[in-house]
Amino acid sequence: MIDARDLARFTVQVIEQGIxxxxxxxxxxxxxxxxxxxxxxxxxxxxxxxxxxxAGLGFRELPLYLPEAAPQAGLMDLSAERALAAGLTLTPPEVTAQNTRAWSAGAHLDYALSPEREAEVLRAHREKEN
Structure with a gap:
C-alpha cells in the first residue's frame, strides 16, 4: 500500500534532481x-x-487478492529500498486510509465488489457453514 501523493512527490523529486x-x-x-x-x-x-x-469472485471483484499459488502470487514481493534511499517518503497507512475515506465520502464511486454482492456472498457462505 502506498499513498499516491508519495508517488507524485517522489516523481517530481527524481525529475528535478536528475536521479x-x-x-x-x-x-x-x-x-x-x-x-x-x-x-x-x-x-x-x-x-x-x-x-x-x-462465489465466482476473482481479480475483477477483488483486485488486491491473489491466491498463494497463482502465477502472479509474487507480484507484491518487491523492495522499495532503492527508492527509499533516493528520498521516497511514505505516509503511514492509517493516514492514507483516513484521507481516502474522507475523500471517497463525497465521490460517486463504482465498486469492483458492490456492498450488495458482498452481502450475497457472505450470506451464501454462512448458509453453507450451517
Whole structure:
C-alpha cells in the first residue's frame, strides 16, 4: 500500500534532481489482517480461496487478492529500498486510509465488489457453514 501523493512527490523529486534508474515504489507490506486493522475493520469475515472461487469472485471483484499459488502470487514481493534511499517518503497507512475515506465520502464511486454482492456472498457462505 502506498499513498499516491508519495508517488507524485517522489516523481517530481527524481525529475528535478536528475536521479535516473529504475525504482520499485511501494509502501509497507501488510498482511490482510493488518490491512483490515488499518481500514478500521473490527470484525472481518475471512473466506478461503475455495469459498471465493465458489462465489465466482476473482481479480475483477477483488483486485488486491491473489491466491498463494497463482502465477502472479509474487507480484507484491518487491523492495522499495532503492527508492527509499533516493528520498521516497511514505505516509503511514492509517493516514492514507483516513484521507481516502474522507475523500471517497463525497465521490460517486463504482465498486469492483458492490456492498450488495458482498452481502450475497457472505450470506451464501454462512448458509453453507450451517
Amino acid at each position: 535516473g534508474g529504475v525504482f520499485n515504489l511501494a509502501g509497507p507490506r501488510l498482511t490482510w489482517a493488518e490491512f483490515a486493522r488499518v481500514l478500521g475493520i473490527t470484525q472481518p469475515v475471512w473466506l478461503g480461496q475455495d469459498a471465493l472461487e465458489r
